[in-house]
Amino acid sequence: MRCEIVGVGTELLLGQIVNTNAAWIGQRLADVGWDCLRHTAVGDNQARITEVLRGALGRAEAVIVTGGLGPTQDDVTREAIAALAGVPLVRQPELEAWLRERFARMGIARMAEMNLRQADVPEGARYIDNSRGTAPGLIVEVDGKPVYAVPGVPREMEGMVERVVLPDLAARAGEGRAIVSRVLRTAGVGESRLAERLTPLWDAAGGGQVTLAYLASAGEVRVRLTAVGATREEALAEIAPVEAKIREELGEVVYSIDDETLEAAVGRLLRDRDRTLATAESLTGGLLGGRVTTVAGSSDYYLGGVVAYATEAKAALLGVGEDLLAADGPVSEPVAAAMAEGARRAFGADLGLATTGVAGPAEQGGRRVGTLCLAAADAAGTATSTLRAPGDRAQVRAWAVTVALDLLRRRLEGVA
Amino acid sequence: MRCEIVGVGTELLLGQIVNTNAAWIGQRLADVGWDCLRHTAVGDNQARITEVLRGALGRAEAVIVTGGLGPTQDDVTREAIAALAGVPLVRQPELEAWLRERFARMGIARMAEMNLRQADVPEGARYIDNSRGTAPGLIVEVDGKPVYAVPGVPREMEGMVERVVLPDLAARAGEGRAIVSRVLRTAGVGESRLAERLTPLWDAAGGGQVTLAYLASAGEVRVRLTAVGATREEALAEIAPVEAKIREELGEVVYSIDDETLEAAVGRLLRDRDRTLATAESLTGGLLGGRVTTVAGSSDYYLGGVVAYATEAKAALLGVGEDLLAADGPVSEPVAAAMAEGARRAFGADLGLATTGVAGPAEQGGRRVGTLCLAAADAAGTATSTLRAPGDRAQVRAWAVTVALDLLRRRLEGVA
Numbered sequence: 001m002r003c004e005i006v007g008v009g010t011e012l013l014l015g016q017i018v019n020t021n022a023a024w025i026g027q028r029l030a031d032v033g034w035d036c037l038r039h040t041a042v043g044d045n046q047a048r049i050t051e052v053l054r055g056a057l058g059r060a061e062a063v064i065v066t067g068g069l070g071p072t073q074d075d076v077t078r079e080a081i082a083a084l085a086g087v088p089l090v091r092q093p094e095l096e097a098w099l100r101e102r103f104a105r106m107g108i109a110r111m112a113e114m115n116l117r118q119a120d121v122p123e124g125a126r127y128i129d130n131s132r133g134t135a136p137g138l139i140v141e142v143d144g145k146p147v148y149a150v151p152g153v154p155r156e157m158e159g160m161v162e163r164v165v166l167p168d169l170a171a172r173a174g175e176g177r178a179i180v181s182r183v184l185r186t187a188g189v190g191e192s193r194l195a196e197r198l199t200p201l202w203d204a205a206g207g208g209q210v211t212l213a214y215l216a217s218a219g220e221v222r223v224r225l226t227a228v229g230a231t232r233e234e235a236l237a238e239i240a241p242v243e244a245k246i247r248e249e250l251g252e253v254v255y256s257i258d259d260e261t262l263e264a265a266v267g268r269l270l271r272d273r274d275r276t277l278a279t280a281e282s283l284t285g286g287l288l289g290g291r292v293t294t295v296a297g298s299s300d301y302y303l304g305g306v307v308a309y310a311t312e313a314k315a316a317l318l319g320v321g322e323d324l325l326a327a328d329g330p331v332s333e334p335v336a337a338a339m340a341e342g343a344r345r346a347f348g349a350d351l352g353l354a355t356t357g358v359a360g361p362a363e364q365g366g367r368r369v370g371t372l373c374l375a376a377a378d379a380a381g382t383a384t385s386t387l388r389a390p391g392d393r394a395q396v397r398a399w400a401v402t403v404a405l406d407l408l409r410r411r412l413e414g415v416a
Numbered sequence: 417m418r419c420e421i422v423g424v425g426t427e428l429l430l431g432q433i434v435n436t437n438a439a440w441i442g443q444r445l446a447d448v449g450w451d452c453l454r455h456t457a458v459g460d461n462q463a464r465i466t467e468v469l470r471g472a473l474g475r476a477e478a479v480i481v482t483g484g485l486g487p488t489q490d491d492v493t494r495e496a497i498a499a500l501a502g503v504p505l506v507r508q509p510e511l512e513a514w515l516r517e518r519f520a521r522m523g524i525a526r527m528a529e530m531n532l533r534q535a536d537v538p539e540g541a542r543y544i545d546n547s548r549g550t551a552p553g554l555i556v557e558v559d560g561k562p563v564y565a566v567p568g569v570p571r572e573m574e575g576m577v578e579r580v581v582l583p584d585l586a587a588r589a590g591e592g593r594a595i596v597s598r599v600l601r602t603a604g605v606g607e608s609r610l611a612e613r614l615t616p617l618w619d620a621a622g623g624g625q626v627t628l629a630y631l632a633s634a635g636e637v638r639v640r641l642t643a644v645g646a647t648r649e650e651a652l653a654e655i656a657p658v659e660a661k662i663r664e665e666l667g668e669v670v671y672s673i674d675d676e677t678l679e680a681a682v683g684r685l686l687r688d689r690d691r692t693l694a695t696a697e698s699l700t701g702g703l704l705g706g707r708v709t710t711v712a713g714s715s716d717y718y719l720g721g722v723v724a725y726a727t728e729a730k731a732a733l734l735g736v737g738e739d740l741l742a743a744d745g746p747v748s749e750p751v752a753a754a755m756a757e758g759a760r761r762a763f764g765a766d767l768g769l770a771t772t773g774v775a776g777p778a779e780q781g782g783r784r785v786g787t788l789c790l791a792a793a794d795a796a797g798t799a800t801s802t803l804r805a806p807g808d809r810a811q812v813r814a815w816a817v818t819v820a821l822d823l824l825r826r827r828l829e830g831v832a
Contacts, residue, residue, distance in 0.1 A: 013452045015443030020434050022457065027431030036429045037464065041438065041455040048453065055471075279723070281702070285709030286695070289702025289723040296777050296809060298701075304729040306722055307695070307705040313720040313763055317733075347729055361712050393712060 001173050002035045004056035008068035008077050009152055010043040021066045021157055031211050031226040032166055032179050034062070044068060049080035057084075057145055062169060064161070067152030069135040071115045077149050078138070082122035085142045095119035095127060095136060102134055128164045132156045139168065146172070170228045180235035182243055184223045185256045185265075187406040191216040194223065194250075201245045210242045218395055219402030220262065252415045255406065262405045263291050263298075269412040270301040270351075275378075277408070278347035279305030280318050280339035282330065282356040283372075288401045303347040308339065318342030329365045331356050333384040336375035344377050352377040353408045355400050360393045370396050374404045376411040383407060383416040417589050418451045420472035424484035424493050425568055426459040437482045437573055447627055447642040448582055448595050450478075460484060465496035473500075473561055478585060480577070483568030485551040487531045493565050494554070498538035501558045511535035511543060511552060518550055544580045548572045555584070562588065586644045596651035598659055600639040601672045601681075603822040607632040610639065610666075617661045626658045634811055635818030636678065668831045671822065678821050679707050679714075685828040686717040686767075691794075693824070694763035695721030696734050696755035698746065698772040699788075704817045719763040724755065734758030745781045747772050749789050749800040756793035768793040769824045771816050776809045786812050790820045792827040799823060799832045 005026060007019045022039040029036045037059065042052045049068065056063045068077030082089045096119040103111040118135050121127055128137030128148075133156040138149040148165045150157045166179045186194065191214050202212055215222040225242055229235030247254055256265040270277055279289050279302075289305040292298055308314040311330050315322055320338040328334045336354045344352030353376050360369035368388070375384045385407060389399035410416035421442060423435045438455040445452045453475065458468045465484065472479045484493030498505045512535040519527040534551050537543055544553030544564075549572040554565040564581045566573045582595045602610065607630050618628055631638040641658055645651030663670055672681040686693055695705050695718075705721040708714055724730040727746050731738055736754040744750045752770045760768030769792050776785035786805045791798055801823060805815035826832030 007455075012439070013442050013455060014446050015439035015441070018434060018436050018439040019455070023428070023431035023434040025431070026429050030430050037459060038468070039423075039429065039435070039455075039457040043453060052454070279702070281705075283709075284706065285714075285718075286697070286702030286705025286721060286723065289697075289725070290700065290706050290813075293699075293701030293725065293775075293813075294810065299725055302701075302725050304723045304725040304733070305702060306733075307702065307720045309705070309709065309715055309718050309720040310763070316764075317720070317722075317762060346733060347726070348732075359709075394710065397706075397709075 001033075001062070001169075002037055002060040003029055003062040003064060003169065004060045005036060005039045006049075006052055006056060006063060006065045007039070007041040007152070008044065008049055008065060009041070010074075012041040012067075013043050021152065021154060024154065024158065025064055025066070025161060027213070028161060028166060029169075031181065031213060031224070032170055032228060033173065033211070034169055044074040044076060046076040046080045046083065049077060050083045053080065053084050053147065057142060057147070061145055062172070063145070063147045064165060065147065065149045066157055069118070069137070069149060069151050071112070071117050071134075075117070078117075078120055078122065081125075081138065081140050081147055081149060084147070085122050085124075085140055087123040089120040090123050091116070092119050092121055092127070095121070098136075099134060128160045130156055130160065132159050137164070139164075178230070178232040178235045179226065179228050180232055180239060181224055181226045182239055183258050184225070184243070184246060184250075184254050185220065185260070185262070186223060186250060186253045187220045187255055187262060187402060187409075189221065189250075189253050191221050194221050197249055198223070198246055201249055202242060204245075209238045218391075218398040219389070219406070252410060252413060255409055262402060262409065264295050266292070266405050266409050266412070267295045267298055267301060269409065273412065275350040275412070276301050276303050276347075277351045277353060278303050278343040278349035280343035280352060280354040281305060281307050282309060282314070282339070283359040284355045284397050284400050284404070285309060287397055288353070288355055288404055291401050291405070303349050306343060306346060314339060318346065329367070331358055331364060331367045331371055331373055333373050333375065333386055336373040337377065337382045337384050340375035340377035340382055350378060351408065351411070353404055355404045357389075357396070357400055359396050359400075372396075372400050372403065374400070374407050376408045376416065378411065383411055417449075417478070417585075418453055418476040419445055419478040419480060419585065420476045421452060421455045422465075422468055422472060422479060422481045423455070423457040423568070424460065424465055424481060425457070426490075428457040428483075429459050437568065437570060440570065440574065441480055441482070441577060443629075444577060444582060445585075447597065447629060447640070448586055448644060449589065449627070450585055460490040460492060462492040462496045462499065465493060466499045469496065469500050469563065473558060473563070477561055478588070479561070479563045480581060481563065481565045482573055485534070485553070485565060485567050487528070487533050487550075491533070494533075494536055494538065497541075497554065497556050497563055497565060500563070501538050501540075501556055503539040505536040506539050507532070508535050508537055508543070511537070514552075515550060544576045546572055546576065548575050553580070555580075594646070594648040594651045595642065595644050596648055596655060597640055597642045598655055599674050600641070600659070600662060600666075600670050601636065601676065601678070602639060602666060602669045603636045603671055603678060603818060603825070605637065605666075605669050607637050610637050613665055614639070614662055617665055618658060620661075625654045634807070634814040635805070635822070668826060668829060671825055678818060678825065680711050682708070682821050682825050682828070683711045683714055683717060685825060689828060691766040691828070692717050692719050692763075693767045693769060694719050694759040694765035696759035696768060696770040697721060697723045698725060698730070698755070699775040700771045700813050700816050700820070701725060703813055704769070704771055704820055707817050707821070719765050722759060722762060730755060734762065745783070747774055747780060747783045747787055747789055749791065749802055752789040752791035753793065753798045753800050756791035756798060760793050766794060767824065767827070769820055771820045773805075773812070773816055775812050788812075788816050788819065790816070790823050792824045792832065794827065799827055
């Protein structure tokens with residue numbers, strides 16, 4: 001079964017925004033076994049949108065359109081679909097009431113009349129509730145094929161596609177009704193090594209019903225398990241044994257599930273254990289503290305850090321011994337350990353976490369670009385590790401932040 | 417004149433990569449006055465690529481294709497264009513020699529034969545030199561309309577489009593031969609206020625020949641001036657008076673031109689003046705140091721910083737007076753000044769730069785989300801400023817880093 005994706009918006013053509021929606025939907029379609037042979041972006045022009053949709057429906061069994069559902073005059077996706085289907089637009093009293101109520105709830109006493117355009121739907125269309133915005137989505141049957149129209153705002157689009165569009169497509173493909181995904185978040189093992197370990201398990205578990213996707217970023221890999229079933233429970237029941245086997249195989253490599261980031265997982269562990277954290281950074285220059293503090297409420301457990309970029313600063317602010325720096329060089333496990341212990345002391349924190357290494361472009365003191373030395377210190381002692389990150393200066397630094405957070409996470413979980 | 421953009425690659429359809437190339441090219445086409453009515457992405461399938469190109473050429477006067485020019489069997493853009501033009505692929509001895517020489521220079525003694533596929537071009541095609549990779553680009557005339565094929569790797573694509581494709585399109589539009597852009601990088605003035613100040617100037621300068629584009633990011637706006645002329649010199653001569661008027665109007669708001677980032681400009685100023693820098697951060701949590709150190713070689717002038725996230729850390733590590741913290745609260749200009757001075761002292765640096773503020777989501781001590789207090793200290797004294805950043809937690813923090821760097825830049829230039 002083939003589905004095409006159409007993005008509507010002159011701002012896409014002008015490059016004012018990048019069409020991330022097409023990539024996101026493309027990935028999800030692949031997960032549920034629909035082929036996607038073409039993405040198209042077209043401007044806010046009714047005739048041209050209709051032309052693109054007609055072409056897409058000629059080649060595919062379904063079309064997903066993003067954008068052009070807002071309240072203003074340049075939002076014409078509704079009109080273009082009505083023209084394609086050869087039906088008029090009709091105002092839905094139910095949608096009108098929903099819009100009025102929604103604006104009232106937002107504290108807007110007098111809704112601009114223009115907003116009622118969002119209550120106009122092609123005759124015979126079904127609409128998709130928007131829990132994250134005011135533009136409803138649409139499902140219109142044209143020659144027995146569905147055209148799904150969803151907003152261009154990624155958060156709103158994603159909600160509708162996950163909740164309604166993918167299950168509808170799955171039902172049409174005759175494979176079931178519910179599509180469920182679980183994301184296992186892992187750190188510390190590369191994508192190809194992970195795939196080597198998981199593929200046999202997946203085969204053995206009769207994983208044919210469950211699709212496995214790997215989404216890699218610097219130092220982390222998310223493993224997404226997706227299943228289609230007659231019901232949500234059935235799909236979850238398909239995933240459960242595969243997930244259990246993967247968790248058994250990977251053990252502490254899995255740090256969290258679904259939406260919880262590594263920095264959020266670390267924050268949760270610190271909060272649960274009532275511990276505080278301080279950082280000491282060299283090659284990451286502050287990015288580690290920056291990432292810890294992306295989490296709202298991180299001031300509950302993060303006291304602060306020292307960026308000791310110059311070698312002398314490692315001695316002066318963190319008390320790293322001059323003899324250690326001279327003997328081992330600033331990129332070494334003993335120095336990382338002394339930095340972590342120094343941060344703990346300087347801030348009176350329960351835990352200290354340190355990064356040192358060679359970000360590049362040039363090697364440093366005989367250490368190659370990408371060399372990372374990390375340390376996590378607490379009252380019981382200090383764990384250290386050395387590894388090599390791939391890529392350029394930016395990638396090496398991003399990698400260092402992730403593996404440092406993962407070392408801390410393992411320390412907090414008692415496995416480092 | 418209309419141009420369509422076609423992206424080739426199954427990884428685009430599967431959402432493994434986002435089609436940023438289409439946005440980038442769309443922006444550049446708009447600058448040079450070509451309309452773009454459609455972007456399409458299609459997989460690595462020769463027949464489907466040919467079909468998409470045929471459709472695009474039916475609607476537009478030119479087509480730019482990105483991707484599918486690599487050496488492997490799934491790279492079939494060359495074959496698809498040859499089929500479209502109805503000509504065979506022929507191996508270019510000149511390109512073959514260039515490829516062999518290129519691999520030899522990379523230290524690869526025996527080039528895999530497969531790489532010679534990159535020397536095959538549709539009969540009659542011109543090719544575009546690739547200074548950043550091994551895949552040459554192509555210009556093929558089909559029914560008197562040009563099809564430009566460029567690599568999918570953004571850096572390689574951008575080089576070819578700037579250097580060859582845009583000038584060729586300009587020449588075909590009969591408006592000249594050379595397209596030249598200058599980017600004035602500004603900080604401290606919002607996009608709409610900037611536009612209000614520049615539009616009258618631009619009108620007065622007879623700016624019709626020069627297009628003006630605003631590219632905004634947190635706390636910064638890049639103003640891009642583009643002109644088309646018979647020669648590069650002529651285009652530059654068009655830009656010069658507009659640029660001069662804009663620079664006169666904006667004065668020190670312009671911090672740099674073209675590719676130099678704010679952190680690089682600050683690095684240049686520090687290096688030129690032989691000064692060192694230390695940072696003191698609160699709400700930015702390390703992001704300021706992180707951005708300063710994105711610049712390779714920043715260890716020449718950046719000594720380090722303190723992230724004083726907890727209020728006590730501001731007192732303990734930066735010597736901010738407890739009385740000051742009690743009287744003014746941690747989000748205040750006096751505290752920012754004391755932090756900057758404390759960082760200067762702690763690291764023995766010539767300059768200290770500090771951020772404090774409310775990142776959100778909740779207000780803090782009666783200060784609203786987005787409130788920023790900044791300070792830059794040197795031997796002569798301390799400059800401070802207070803402002804409000806828009807947006808959510810991530811935006812407020814990104815904004816704070818930019819305006820802090822800009823305050824330092826102004827201090828170094830003697831205007832703060």
